[in-house]
Amino acid sequence: MGHHSRHAGADTQRMRTIALAVIVPTGLITLLALIWLWPPPSNVADQSGRAAQHQGVVTGVTKQPCPETPAGQEPLPGGATLDVNGCGTAQVKVSDGPDQGLDVVVTLPNGPGAPTVEDGDEVILVLTENPDGGQYDIVDHQRTKGLWLLGIAFTLAVVAFGRWRGFSALIGLVATFALLLLFVVPAILAGESPLLVAIVGASAIMLTVLYLTHGLTFSTSVAVLGTLASLLLTGLLAAASVAGMHLTGFADESSTFLATSHSVNLQGLLLAGIIIGSLGVLDDVTVTQAATVTELARANPEYGMRELYRAGTRVGRAHIASVINTIILAYAGSSLPLLILIAANNSSIGNVITTQVIAQEIVRSVVATLGLIAAVPITTALAAATARRTITS
Structure with a gap:
């Protein structure tokens, strides 16, 4: 009983120390930046010129x-129309x-x-x-009814399997969409720097969702620190890659429309997309690593920092091996129509890879993967060091 009380007390003290040293200042800075960058309603893009939609x-x-096909017009391949x-x-x-x-x-x-x-x-x-x-x-x-049915099925499945943790994850998902739709998108349209908006938005999403979903625990605080460090590294790598390869962010008609009609900085928007996209997989890895090391320390109090780090890293390697394939397939799936179009033009592999559109997707994938790989040793080392001190306190 005494050992358990000392363990809980040390755990709480360690979490408070981490929070006061890094997480609380980060949260305050994020909150102030949100207030500073929050777009007023008057700066939201005016859509009054668009044609009215009705149901x-x-x-x-x-x-x-139908009239006959004009003479000389070739039919579409495969009999398509x-x-x-x-x-x-x-x-x-x-x-x-x-x-x-x-x-x-x-x-x-x-x-x-x-x-x-x-x-x-x-x-x-x-x-x-x-x-x-x-x-x-x-x-x-109209897809309203279908989307409502799908959303209800999704909610019931998550709550039935995850119970209270699943319900808190749904609340976190709502918070993520709220920040994206109410802050990130309107702020970029209002003329703010897409990169700055993405950093502030990603920090707000991370702090809100991780603590809301996983609770105010020691392992969650370690995961937040690991995510912050890895996200910073990802942002630096993304900025260096985009600048070094002279990527402009112009990829299709929608990006050109944004640049001409709303004066959006597309290079900054590309960096913003990389940061926000990386956050989704980073928090998954950091939470897993922090929780794994914490449970290893509790299961075997004799483990030192080195043993905890090695064991946690082995778990991280297995996790990374599967997540890397997930990232590549996700980007490939979203770009599949473009890949098919390029292949249909019989372009060489070298020419395909070096085109702006494909190069941007490669940068997204590689930078996100490098940040993900860095998240494992960073978070594992933080968790091993603090968990070991917690156990021996």
Whole structure:
């Protein structure tokens, strides 16, 4: 009983020392930076010029014969067609807005990415004003119900398996999305430095989510310190790589639109994406390493710092081996359409790798992996040193 009390007391004292020395100042600086960088509502991008969107339900589809293919026009490979719905019109009942309940006739959508339309579908309509009045067009399907069902299933599964820890993880997820949507994105659109916003946002997410999910424990504090150190190293590596390879952040039409329409610093945005993307895997590794070393120290109080470090590192190597493949596959999956397009143009491997778009993805993957690898020895060493002192106190 006495040994347990001394252990708990030392654990609490060690955690308080770590918090007072590093984590509390970091939290205060992050909070002040959030207040300083928080964008006022007036600086949020004005979207008043965009066409109004409304919801509707397809009540009927009328097909008509399509005109023949113009002479000399070659068919698409594999018999593919851009006329996904064929020719004709659809009758749609508007579900919201000033025209709620109105039945309108729209042309069936066709072309790349056009939604397939059938009777009873819930769709998104765009109202375009013209000299003859308003014209409605179908641009997408409504997905609200499906997303709600998927979200409910996700929530029930997480809570059923994780119980209270799963519930706290969901709260942390809500906090992450809130910081991204309410701070990071509006602040970048308001003209703040994307890199600075990403650093502050990542710090706020890390401090909030880790303690909210894993509690105010000794191992969580060690994980926070390991994540901070690894995130700093990742940011430095990312900045050096982006500058050294002269990457500009211009990758596709959306990035060009951001630069021209909203004056966003795309190079800073590239760095911001690397930092925020790396945080998701860093906290996973650091929490695992800190908890592993802490449990090893409690299971075998005879272990010294060297034994704890070696044992924890062995676990970390196995974890890193699987996570590295996860990172590469995640980036490859998100870039798969681009990879297929480049392969279809019969470009050489050397030319493909050195293109700006592919080089940026390689930098994302490699920098995130290097930061991840560094997180293992950093967090393991911190946990081994503090856990050993805790056990012997």
